[in-house]
Amino acid sequence: MRLLPDIVSYEERLKSFDWSLAVTELGYVKEDIINIGWYCSDRICLKGNADKIALYYESFGGTEKSFTFNDVRLTSNTIGNFLINLGLKNEDRICLFMDRIPELYFSFLGILKIGAIVQPLFSAFGDESLYIRLENAQTRAIITQRKHLPKVRKISHKLPFLEYVIVVDPVKGKSLEKNEVAFILHETPSVEDFKIFPTRAESPSVLHYTSGTTGQPKGVEHVHYSLISQYLTAKWVLDLHDNDIYWCTADPGWVTGTSYGIIGPWSLGITQCVLDAGFSAQAWYKFIEKYKVSVWYTAPTAIRSLMKAGKEVVESFDLSSLRHLSSVGEPLNSEAVVWSGKVFGKQFHDTFWQTETGSIMISNYIGMKIKPGSMGKPFPGIVGVVLDPKTFEPVPEPGKVGLIAFKPGWPAMMRGYWNNHEKYREKFVNGWYLTGDKASIDNEGYFWFIGRDDDVINTAGHLVSPFEVESALLEHPAVAESAVVAKPDEINMEVVKAFVTLKPGIIPDKELELDIMNFIRRKLSPMAMPQEIEYMDKLPKTRSGKIMRRVLRAKEWGEEIGDVSTLEDD
Numbered sequence: 351m352r353l354l355p356d357i358v359s360y361e362e363r364l365k366s367f368d369w370s371l372a373v374t375e376l377g378y379v380k381e382d383i384i385n386i387g388w389y390c391s392d393r394i395c396l397k398g399n400a401d402k403i404a405l406y407y408e409s410f411g412g413t414e415k416s417f418t419f420n421d422v423r424l425t426s427n428t429i430g431n432f433l434i435n436l437g438l439k440n441e442d443r444i445c446l447f448m449d450r451i452p453e454l455y456f457s458f459l460g461i462l463k464i465g466a467i468v469q470p471l472f473s474a475f476g477d478e479s480l481y482i483r484l485e486n487a488q489t490r491a492i493i494t495q496r497k498h499l500p501k502v503r504k505i506s507h508k509l510p511f512l513e514y515v516i517v518v519d520p521v522k523g524k525s526l527e528k529n530e531v532a533f534i535l536h537e538t539p540s541v542e543d544f545k546i547f548p549t550r551a552e553s554p555s556v557l558h559y560t561s562g563t564t565g566q567p568k569g570v571e572h573v574h575y576s577l578i579s580q581y582l583t584a585k586w587v588l589d590l591h592d593n594d595i596y597w598c599t600a601d602p603g604w605v606t607g608t609s610y611g612i613i614g615p616w617s618l619g620i621t622q623c624v625l626d627a628g629f630s631a632q633a634w635y636k637f638i639e640k641y642k643v644s645v646w647y648t649a650p651t652a653i654r655s656l657m658k659a660g661k662e663v664v665e666s667f668d669l670s671s672l673r674h675l676s677s678v679g680e681p682l683n684s685e686a687v688v689w690s691g692k693v694f695g696k697q698f699h700d701t702f703w704q705t706e707t708g709s710i711m712i713s714n715y716i717g718m719k720i721k722p723g724s725m726g727k728p729f730p731g732i733v734g735v736v737l738d739p740k741t742f743e744p745v746p747e748p749g750k751v752g753l754i755a756f757k758p759g760w761p762a763m764m765r766g767y768w769n770n771h772e773k774y775r776e777k778f779v780n781g782w783y784l785t786g787d788k789a790s791i792d793n794e795g796y797f798w799f800i801g802r803d804d805d806v807i808n809t810a811g812h813l814v815s816p817f818e819v820e821s822a823l824l825e826h827p828a829v830a831e832s833a834v835v836a837k838p839d840e841i842n843m844e845v846v847k848a849f850v851t852l853k854p855g856i857i858p859d860k861e862l863e864l865d866i867m868n869f870i871r872r873k874l875s876p877m878a879m880p881q882e883i884e885y886m887d888k889l890p891k892t893r894s895g896k897i898m899r900r901v902l903r904a905k906e907w908g909e910e911i912g913d914v915s916t917l918e919d920d
């Protein structure tokens with residue numbers, strides 16, 4: 351493998367690692383101001399890179415735009431100034447509910463510059479998904495596009511804390527409703543000097559929502575100090591160098607799209623590109639060829655879809671610019687790693703982390719031998735183990751399955767779940783942070799992913815809570831009871847499957863199945879929509895009345911059902 355001359359091996363890094371390496375490179379002085387918005391724009395300009403391209407953007411329809419780091423500095427200043435003039439202030443929650451348009455990226459930094467908390471949400475979310483998260487965070491403002499206004503309007507009257515709906519592309523002459531304000535970036539005078547709020551290491555920065563098995567989604571609280579981890583992992587794991595053109599395919603509604611789609615690369619002054627369009631093998635290869643992408647961070651479902659599209663498609667494009675490939679979000683099967691080695695001449699480097707960890711924890715570090723199918727080893731400075739599920743002590747034998755856990759204390763670690771201290775506390779046992787995933791570690795220290803330790807469904811890298819889908823299903827007029835589990839899928843690894851019982855007198859048929867699916871798609875999201883609905887006369891329940899998802903899941907995966915002694919009698 352070709353390594354760039356400045357690369358230090360994993361073993362060497364382990365010997366002398368300290369997070370202060372990043373602190374020094376970033377010029378951060380302990381106890382002083384640290385603001386991610388400033389680090390990702392102003393600082394890069396001060397270092398002499400004001401005219402360097404920060405963002406190449408291409409829209410769904412093929413519109414191209416490019417922005418320098420100075421543009422990023424000015425636009426984020428301008429947005430920050432607008433928010434301040436509305437009366438928004440530090441620690442207010444401001445939601446981004448937009449497609450991947452340039453305003454999304456600039457607003458992210460603008461919100462951080464005023465010391466407010468940025469709450470990014472997928473624009474594909476339906477009104478119910480949006481409502482639950484805005485209500486939980488008591489969000490004060492939302493920045494959106496007019497195409498998403500109908501969803502916002504449907505719920506804004508139920509959100510007493512939501513004061514402003516900021517629309518970045520209103521139609522001229524078409525009136526906005528009373529709490530809606532227009533903000534058109536290119537028509538707003540640019541703000542050259544902006545007083546950035548003096549955030550400190552522990553000041554809150556980003557609030558990402560993630561789904562668990564029970565209860566509503568949890569808001570994961572991050573702080574400005576997360577920059578230290580995000581900067582260093584972007585540099586050493588994604589292998590970003592000054593002349594790289596970097597493409598992170600993730601949407602900033604997901605933590606990968608912020609930690610490594612904004613903060614990591616821009617704090618390093620790297621040029622990145624964004625394609626605001628859905629997946630197509632042709633379009634993706636064309637994009638890599640056109641922008642000469644050298645570093646690519648994507649997800650296993652996309653890689654499997656590319657595999658399915660075949661080698662011939664790859665060969666019709668010039669992809670020789672690619673230098674380093676990484677993946678995250680779900681298990682990366684060994685076939686995909688081997689395939690990428692054959693067709694791109696480079697193997698994908700798997701990385702493992704979570705919304706809660708804020709930055710990459712386990713990876714196939716640059717230069718390290720790749721064992722296809724393994725997630726690699728903990729990043730220097732990260733103590734990662736697998737714990738015995740009964741004693742919560744590290745498992746000493748190589749190859750034995752346990753719970754993936756980390757010693758708390760790395761800079762990007764979440765600081766809490768929004769308003770949910772109890773759930774946060776449950777994540778720690780014996781001084782370890784529990785990820786909720788299972789793995790084994792081999793005799794060379796490589797981690798091998800086994801699966802999640804809960805019922806959360808990971809479909810195409812998106813975590814979907816069965817509880818959220820079950821609750822939404824109950825709101826459908828025909829549904830009496832529901833149970834939701836993962837079902838295996840060749841491309842997405844898992845998809846959502848719902849088992850339902852119907853209300854008396856309702857006839858189950860195909861039309862109703864489609865109606866229920868669409869109901870969930872509109873209410874929650876396309877990711878949460880069940881791909882299959884199975885009608886049941888009765889759901890398996892424990893004697894105490896709890897639905898046994900385990901039994902239904904085992905059936906889908908062809909596994910042993912296990913202990914059913916608590917199953918209700920007929």
Ligand code: 6R9
Binds near residue numbers: 701785787
């Ligand atoms: C960044 C991100 C976290 C969960 C995690 C695990 C799964 C992530 C993985 C992986 C197998 C990998 N996951 N990376 N599973 N191999 N390389 O994905 O955050 O959305 O919070 O998901 O995703 O189950 O616990 P998030």
